[in-house]
Amino acid sequence: MPKTKLGRWSVWLIIVFFVLFILMQIIAAVGRSQGAFDSDSFNAYQILIPITIIPAGICGLAAFFTGIISIIKSKERSVFVFLATAIGFFVLIFLLGEILFPH
Numbered sequence: 001m002p003k004t005k006l007g008r009w010s011v012w013l014i015i016v017f018f019v020l021f022i023l024m025q026i027i028a029a030v031g032r033s034q035g036a037f038d039s040d041s042f043n044a045y046q047i048l049i050p051i052t053i054i055p056a057g058i059c060g061l062a063a064f065f066t067g068i069i070s071i072i073k074s075k076e077r078s079v080f081v082f083l084a085t086a087i088g089f090f091v092l093i094f095l096l097g098e099i100l101f102p103h
Helices: 005-033 045-073 079-100
Strands: none
Touching: 005 045, 005 079, 045 079
């Protein structure tokens, strides 16, 4: 278990990332099953997805940076902090890929 405050923050932020990401997947699946994305009309699912995925990305990035600071500055050696930092790094790589190479 993490011993430092930043280490605990990193772990909790990555947990919130996963909760929000799963919630976004559920919202997208329900919207798709109801045909909300087939028409050109505006619906609530078009607002709910960004409301969940943007904070999820912010939590993933924050988990990475708090984990790095905790590991370097506070000498945190918890496996959970290393795992949260690695997952946050993957989120950072994904977001950079989406920004630098849009499709």
